[in-house]
Amino acid sequence: MPELPEIEIVKRSLFKMINKAKIIDIKINNKNLRYKIPGTLYKKLINKKILKISRRSKYLIFHFKDKLLLVHLGMSGKFLVSKKNNKLLKTSFYYDLNILPKHNHIYFMLNNNCTLIYNDVRRFGFFKLYENLDLEKITFLKKLGPEPFSNLFDVKYFIKFIKNRQKNIKNLLMDQTFVSGLGNIYVNEALFLSKIHPLKKCSNLKRNSIKTLIRNIIKVLKISINQGGSSIRDFKNTYGKSGNFQQFFNVYGRENKNCSRISCKGKIKKISISNRSSFYCDHCQN
DNA sequence: AGGCATGTTACAGG
DNA sequence: ACCTGTAACATGCC
Numbered sequence: 001m002p003e004l005p006e007i008e009i010v011k012r013s014l015f016k017m018i019n020k021a022k023i024i025d026i027k028i029n030n031k032n033l034r035y036k037i038p039g040t041l042y043k044k045l046i047n048k049k050i051l052k053i054s055r056r057s058k059y060l061i062f063h064f065k066d067k068l069l070l071v072h073l074g075m076s077g078k079f080l081v082s083k084k085n086n087k088l089l090k091t092s093f094y095y096d097l098n099i100l101p102k103h104n105h106i107y108f109m110l111n112n113n114c115t116l117i118y119n120d121v122r123r124f125g126f127f128k129l130y131e132n133l134d135l136e137k138i139t140f141l142k143k144l145g146p147e148p149f150s151n152l153f154d155v156k157y158f159i160k161f162i163k164n165r166q167k168n169i170k171n172l173l174m175d176q177t178f179v180s181g182l183g184n185i186y187v188n189e190a191l192f193l194s195k196i197h198p199l200k201k202c203s204n205l206k207r208n209s210i211k212t213l214i215r216n217i218i219k220v221l222k223i224s225i226n227q228g229g230s231s232i233r234d235f236k237n238t239y240g241k242s243g244n245f246q247q248f249f250n251v252y253g254r255e256n257k258n259c260s261r262i263s264c265k266g267k268i269k270k271i272s273i274s275n276r277s278s279f280y281c282d283h284c285q286n
Numbered sequence: 287a288g289g290c291a292t293g294t295t296a297c298a299g300g
Numbered sequence: 301a302c303c304t305g306t307a308a309c310a311t312g313c314c
Contacts (some may be wrong), residue, residue, distance in 0.1 A: 002292045122310050
């Protein structure tokens with residue numbers, strides 16, 4: 001669940017459930033995530049109040065007084081909130097319910113009768129704790145390009161960045177130093193909406209295509225956030241059900257299917273670009 | 287059994 | 301320096 005919209009949904013639901021809560025106990029089952037969980041985590045965060053939860057790109061940031069906890073969910077990281085009745089509440093949109101307790105790596109017991117659980121099957125996620133450090137100084141965040149929704153991500157920036165670059169557009173959009181928060185799904189979807197072939201050399205894009213592409217990146221992310229948001233708002237109705245965003249996929253995972261554009265007779269093709277699956281319509285993305 | 291998976295990083299080689 | 305492909309990380313699902 002790891003691209004910008006999913007992280008945004010996690011952030012919003014965490015905010016609703018645990019913002020301003022105080023951590024009263026921490027249990028660490030497995031320190032071996034992508035990076036070792038700092039041994040000081042317990043000591044530093046106990047009795048600390050969560051002042052704010054924010055997102056930068058695919059990173060979540062828990063704000064404490066003079067401390068920041070940076071979290072990346074990797075490929076399979078999930079936050080769950082368990083209430084005192086012990087029923088697991090979903091705080092993000094999982095597309096299945098195969099959440100095994102054996103992959104619960106960290107428990108944060110809170111003073112609001114909730115326990116925040118970090119569950120991560122593949123353990124590519126990580127936690128880093130920073131003290132007395134501004135957000136802008138965090139190495140992981142420093143190298144990130146602009147947020148897709150930011151004013152900084154505009155045609156001018158785009159054109160300047162691709163000058164003298166030979167990359168294909170798929171890899172450019174996957175490059176977090178160019179624009180941050182996109183991943184394989186939304187890059188594929190945005191390129192489809194923009195009728196751009198994923199292997200197109202970015203420096204060959206016309207100004208108008210770039211404009212369209214920027215607009216569609218923002219559009220697909222927003223639609224997804226709206227869908228995820230609506231599926232999470234009333235989690236009882238959606239508990240155990242697929243996230244709504246999947247129904248908006250035009251190309252991702254749709255190999256050999258017909259193009260969803262009514263007027264298009266094309267088929268969705270799958271190719272590998274830099275070892276990642278790329279899906280595109282062989283007719284309208286030429 | 288082997289390939290694939292929403293992410294990131296390191297490395298080799300062009 | 302830039303770009304691409306490959307592998308690695310760990311686990312589960314076709």
